[in-house]
Amino acid sequence: MRTTVPQAHHDAPACPDITSVAVLVELLRNDASGGHVKCWERFAEAAARREDDQAGIDLTVYMLGHREYVEELSPRVRFVALRPVLSTAVVMPAVGGVDITDLAPHHPRLAALLPRHDVWHLTHSFAFATTAVRLARRASPAPRAGLVSSLHTDVPALASAYTRQLVGTVPGLSRLADGSAAGLPHLVEALARRRRDRLLRRCDRVLCSSSRACMEMGAITGRDRVSLLRRGVDHERFRPDPTARAELVRRLRVPGDRPLVLFVGRVDASKRALLLAEALCRLRRQGHQAHLLIVGSGAETGRIRELLGPDVTELGRQPQDRLAQVYAGCDVFAFPSLTETVGNVVSEAMACGLPVVLPERAETTQWLTAAGYDGLAVRDDTPEGWARALESLLVRPGARRLMGRRAARTARTRHPTWTQVLEEDLLPVWHEAADMVQRAAVGRL
Structure with a gap:
């Protein structure tokens, strides 16, 4: 009250x-x-x-x-x-x-x-x-x-x-x-x-x-x-949900036939969302299909829309319960930000069973057990480097799902409440x- x-x-x-x-x-x-x-x-x-x-x-x-x-x-x-x-x-x-x-x-x-x-x-x-x-x-x-x-x-x-x-x-x-x-x-x-x-x-x-x-x-x-x-992390709220993908396709009308890459945060220079969009644009030119979901808003949304067109869905801000469903319904969580001291969204994504892709020099990598095990740490922090890292997950669904299961286990056993x-x-x-x-x-x- x-x-x-x-x-x-x-x-x-x-x-x-x-x-x-x-x-x-x-x-x-x-x-x-x-x-x-x-x-x-x-x-x-x-x-x-x-x-x-x-x-x-x-x-x-x-x-x-x-x-x-x-x-x-x-x-x-x-x-x-x-x-x-x-x-x-x-x-x-x-x-x-x-x-x-x-x-x-x-x-x-x-x-x-x-x-x-x-x-x-x-x-x-x-x-x-x-x-x-x-x-x-x-x-x-x-x-x-x-x-x-x-x-x-x-x-x-x-x-x-x-x-x-x-x-x-x-x-x-x-x-x-x-x-x-x-x-x-x-x-x-x-x-x-x-x-x-x-x-x-x-x-x-x-x-x-x-x-x-x-x-x-x-x-x-x-x-x-x-x-x-x-x-x-709230383990009751953020957890894997096998029904979430179908709900996202039905409710948001996102494509159900290609991997969904998720970004959560301010869409501006501080979070470097544009770098992620440039990486996905490169993958598209190479013939790889992927769809970007953005939770958040900011100054760079227009430029990202120009780059990706129909291959991006902007959800704006989402309440916590709805956000948990978005996490669980996606395939990969990518977060290029270098200004985070922790990055709660990384732990939330892992708890929902997503492999995470992070800059190698970011503090957010502290959530990982080891780079390459439950997430990827990008050493070449350029659009080209991010495109290669994402490609390794997008074209190998089995490896992607295995890394996601490991991420969820890391969240349950190592991330505190x-x-x-x-x-x-x-x-x-x-x-x-x-x-x-x-x-x-x-x-x-």
Whole structure:
């Protein structure tokens, strides 16, 4: 149930035996939200399913909304939506489909609500995060909240991709794409990385999505402050379904006589969907038949439609239950993105029995047991390289089905549930951050 945010609710003191955690997700929450938002929806649902005295936390997930409201999942778990101060919605026509965030240096409403919480968990590096770090700095040397941060997206790489897209499409800038503006994406990436690292250094704990990322962040913040935050998968929702293909053919009228290649995500430069379309176009010229299904929207949908014509079906955003059926009804999942820190969609596809095709240097390969066993890692990260990798699966249906069965087994046996990740990766860090602040406060007495 959604209601307006009651001021008394946020002013009420938390139970002394319960750690009050504020998770700050400066992204718009709606039915079209991406994996970052869905990740915290799943964690919140997992926390709400626990008995009140088990988790030892009171969890509030702050997100952006068109209006302010609170949605209670349980007596101790809720979403709170706050209106953005400086929304990126104004640049949407130029970049097409990018998640809306808040670029303001300070969010006054959030600043008024944060002091009631014991732990502030940053998940981005924009308005919510800068507000929390500013408040923490002002609190010193007085007791302050514990600061935790988790990395969900490679924001510097994302900023570079969108800058490159802007330079190539905005009138006036496009003429400079190979000249004076050529270095602009690299400059934006460097500035975004410097900003992110500065925020991370203020945090008591930093959570990363892979061992490699933990090592990289450890060099910035100190290894004793870094630990792993995995992602979960809903095994009840995402699983093989032998009836799904016939349903897709009937409902969506996609071809039933050729392999279906699936892409899920924003259809823009950050996810590199166009590279996949170019690879399939090459295969078509070589006489191979395949049909591309796209779940998502973005600036490059028109160019992909021009390349593939009737060989592509655009489904737009899909709810989770419908998405599970789409996964299970396809033959191959291809995801060229290099900006993911995890890529929940990869695990979901594997759980539904699809072999996955990923860039070799992407973090998403961490979902695989081994490249060539339950998925492919593309070393030649070009349209030609992707065409060869896809061809090896499209022309060998037996090998494709075997790899899909292995992918489903990997998901069942190696990919954790959201509840497992909450209990093993998140709760200990939140409690530790709260204890660190409490011990520091006692030490100053």
